[in-house]
Each structure stands twice: as C-alpha cells, then as structure tokens.
Amino acid sequence: MIIEIKNVSHRFADGTMGLRNINLEIQEGTFVVIAGQNGSGKTTLLRHLNGLLMPTNGSVLLAGMPVSKNLAWSRQMVGMVFQDADSQIVGETVYDDVAFGPENLCLEHNEIERRVFKALETVGLLQHKDQKPHLLSGGEKRRLAIAGVLAMEPRMLVFDEPFSSLDYPGVKSILSQMISLHRAGHTILVAAHDLEKVIAHTDRLVIMKDGKVVRDGLPSQLFGELEAFGIREPCASRMGMEVYSWLK
Amino acid sequence: MAEVSALSFRPGNSFLHRMDVRFKIVFVILISLASLKARGPGLFMLTSVLMMGLIHAGLHLKSVLKPLRYVFFFLLFVFMARSLSVPGSSVIEFKSISVTREGLFDGAMVCWRWVVVIMTGLSLILTTRPSEIRAAVEWSLNPVPLIPGKRMATMMSLIVRFVPVIFEQTGETLAAQRARCVENRKNPVYRLKVFGIPLMRRIFERADKLALAMEARCYSENRTSPRLSSDVWDWLALLGVVGLCIITVL
Numbered sequence: 001m002i003i004e005i006k007n008v009s010h011r012f013a014d015g016t017m018g019l020r021n022i023n024l025e026i027q028e029g030t031f032v033v034i035a036g037q038n039g040s041g042k043t044t045l046l047r048h049l050n051g052l053l054m055p056t057n058g059s060v061l062l063a064g065m066p067v068s069k070n071l072a073w074s075r076q077m078v079g080m081v082f083q084d085a086d087s088q089i090v091g092e093t094v095y096d097d098v099a100f101g102p103e104n105l106c107l108e109h110n111e112i113e114r115r116v117f118k119a120l121e122t123v124g125l126l127q128h129k130d131q132k133p134h135l136l137s138g139g140e141k142r143r144l145a146i147a148g149v150l151a152m153e154p155r156m157l158v159f160d161e162p163f164s165s166l167d168y169p170g171v172k173s174i175l176s177q178m179i180s181l182h183r184a185g186h187t188i189l190v191a192a193h194d195l196e197k198v199i200a201h202t203d204r205l206v207i208m209k210d211g212k213v214v215r216d217g218l219p220s221q222l223f224g225e226l227e228a229f230g231i232r233e234p235c236a237s238r239m240g241m242e243v244y245s246w247l248k
Numbered sequence: 249m250a251e252v253s254a255l256s257f258r259p260g261n262s263f264l265h266r267m268d269v270r271f272k273i274v275f276v277i278l279i280s281l282a283s284l285k286a287r288g289p290g291l292f293m294l295t296s297v298l299m300m301g302l303i304h305a306g307l308h309l310k311s312v313l314k315p316l317r318y319v320f321f322f323l324l325f326v327f328m329a330r331s332l333s334v335p336g337s338s339v340i341e342f343k344s345i346s347v348t349r350e351g352l353f354d355g356a357m358v359c360w361r362w363v364v365v366i367m368t369g370l371s372l373i374l375t376t377r378p379s380e381i382r383a384a385v386e387w388s389l390n391p392v393p394l395i396p397g398k399r400m401a402t403m404m405s406l407i408v409r410f411v412p413v414i415f416e417q418t419g420e421t422l423a424a425q426r427a428r429c430v431e432n433r434k435n436p437v438y439r440l441k442v443f444g445i446p447l448m449r450r451i452f453e454r455a456d457k458l459a460l461a462m463e464a465r466c467y468s469e470n471r472t473s474p475r476l477s478s479d480v481w482d483w484l485a486l487l488g489v490v491g492l493c494i495i496t497v498l
Binding site: 082 | 256257259377378379405406408409412413416454457458460461462463464465466467468470471472473474475
C-alpha cells in the first residue's frame, strides 16, 4: 500500500468538520478518482496526503511511514497539482519554476538541470523554458504545474480538479499526460466533481459526502448511485452505453 | 500584462547574456555613478556604448519604449521644473514665469543622465535571468551579519513573481466593477473603498495559495542556489567599463 488513511478526522479552526473518520487504502500503481460535491472534503483529504493539513484524529501512512514523521520526504513522494495552476507557479521563468522543487531538495546543479529538462520534455514545454509562466495558456500552465512536481520525482501524483477552467484541447492534453504518467508506473489520485472526462481510465472510484467516504468500488458498479450524491452520471452511462475515453 | 513582460528577461546568447550577473550589477553601479559626474561628451559616450550593447543583445528599442512611456512623462516634468527653476538668462518670459537658457541646459543634462541610468538598468534586466539576479543578491548579502541572504533573495524573487499577479487582479477587479457601472459613482473615497478592499483580499488569498504551493514543494531556506561563475571575459569587461567611466568623468 502506498497510502493508508486510518480513522482520519479533521476539524477546522472555526469548528467545522472537514473530514469524519476516513479509512482508505490506495495500492501503488492504481488510478483512483475521488468524487463528490463542492465542500464534500476532497481537497481537505488530499492535503492530508503530504502533510499540508494534519489530522485532528487518526493517521496517514505513506509507504508505511507516518506523513507527520518526515514532511519533506512525504512532499517529495506525493506530488500535488493544485486546482488553481496560477497560484502554484513560483518561478519567474518556466525553467525556474520547475527547478524550484529540486532546489528545495538541495540537489546538485547538474541533477537539477537533468530533472528540469526531463520534466519539461515529458509535458512538452521544453521549447517554452525561458518564457514567463503567466504568459502560458491555461492548459500549458497546468502542464507546467505537473512538470514542477515531476521534477521532484514523486511516486504518487495527486490532482485537485485538474480540468477546471480548461478548454477541450487543454482537457485532452492533461488527460493524456495523466494516462502516460500512470503507464510509467505512478500512482494517480484525482479529485473531481465532474467524472465525465476521466472516469474511463480509472481503476477505482471513491465517493465523498459531508467529509465521509460513502462509496468505494469499481466505477462501473457505482454509476447508478452517482446522482444521489450530487455527482453527474457520465452521459454514455445514462444512455446505457459503455463509458468511452475523451481521447478517442 | 504584455507591457510588464516587455521589461523582463529575454533569452539570448550575446556577450551581455553570457556575462556573470555580479559583474553586471557592478557595471550598473559604476555607470550610474559616472553618469552623475559626466557632462555632454561623457554622456554621449556612455549612451553610445549602452545603445550598442543593447542592440548587440538583440533587443529592439521600440518594444521597450512603449512600457517606459510613463517614465518619459516623469522626465518631461523634471525638464520643465529645471527650466523654470534654475536662474540665468531668460529665453521665454510670460508674466512672472521665465524659462532660462541655463535651466534648459541643466534640465536636458539631468534627463540625459536619467536615460543613461534607465538604459543601464534595462541592459541588466533584459539580459539576466531573474534567478541569477536573486543568486547575486544572496551572494552579496551572505557576508553581511544579521541579514538572512537566502530569505531576502527569495522575498525579492517572490515580489518579482507577484507583480504580474497584482496587475492581473487589479485589471480583473476594475473590469468587474466597470461592468456594474462603478463609474457612475463620483465619490472617490467610495470608489477607493469598493476597489481597494476586494483587491487587497484577492491579493492576500493568492499569496496564501502561493505559500501553500511552496510548502507542497518542500520550500526551505536551505536550498540549492543558482550557479554563479565568472571568466576572463568578465574581468576584461570590468577593466573596459572602469576605463570608460574614468574617461567620461574626466
């Protein structure tokens, strides 16, 4: 198991419960989607995986080690791509932004350069390496955010609403990126409220509501229950057809 | 946004691009100081050398003139203030206002000096990666006791990173308020309140998100700094610039 979440609850400073007694195990190399309405606790749960938030009760284990024991290691292991790619960009140029993570890991200059070039090549942004990040398109910014975490060589990639405010080519580009990263052996965890774009590629679907995991299973077995939890059933499934990929 | 970007690093492989950033910062200081003392011929030499340097670096002067137009208004203001305030033989007189020959000459010299300083700064900014400038700041602050060089350098780079964000948020807030006819409200205090408060809130929210993203990527002060290296060409260029500055002030 790469992730073991044991009886995790989280209470915010204002007393609101973000998570209620979550138990979840994620196997290495799987592609998992966490779905739920806005405010169901998806982002709060994701932020526990690399110690950006700490549980009020319970524990999160990453490859058998508590996340709280070694935060830097946990953040290197779990690369997080935020919903708002703009606010994730730290560097003044594309190259500098991707180098930010490896520089924080105190790597040698040659190793930083190797990782930056590899990550930019993987997401197809090598030709933009000297460009200002804020001049990139929405899809390119999201790919830059992915490159930024790839350069840290994580074992698991966590995407928080990766398709929000992207056009069709942007969605296809990010989706194919996710699929190739999954094929390369990364564990992928996606939080989304709209399953349409990604569900054809996932191994497992976890549904959250009011900070609790309410369903967990194979996507095809849960389609019929989605609307009861405020999640739109994929169009093909509604029409009794097999769900197909957005890349076809 | 594009105007902000016009005054930032542009990739290239010219001598200025390849030069060690620490030397470039020294050149900026030396040339700026020399321009304070230089008269017409000296300023002409400095301007010519800087112009050649910028053209050699592949920079089109036209593209940087537009974003600098407000600076030219400032220079015009300085020129007018000098023309009217320096005593001397009068060229134009209107009631109690008089423009003097000495004032016109002095104003022109002051503006020319400003142009030299701006061109020197541009040649640094347009040919140097911001991360290299950050590394040079860190390097220069390291020997200073009680000043955390790495933290200062990161703060500086975040300010540079945040300028476009502030412009973007300002533009969005303005557009959203115009869409709801804020221009019909003539009270400037009211307009400042409804514009300033949401803008500040949005900027702080963005800053919070940025801090979280930095934390997720293991940010710490103990991190690898960009590599700085100098070669014989940097030292030769230093000799050349020192020589140029001496000639211009003599």
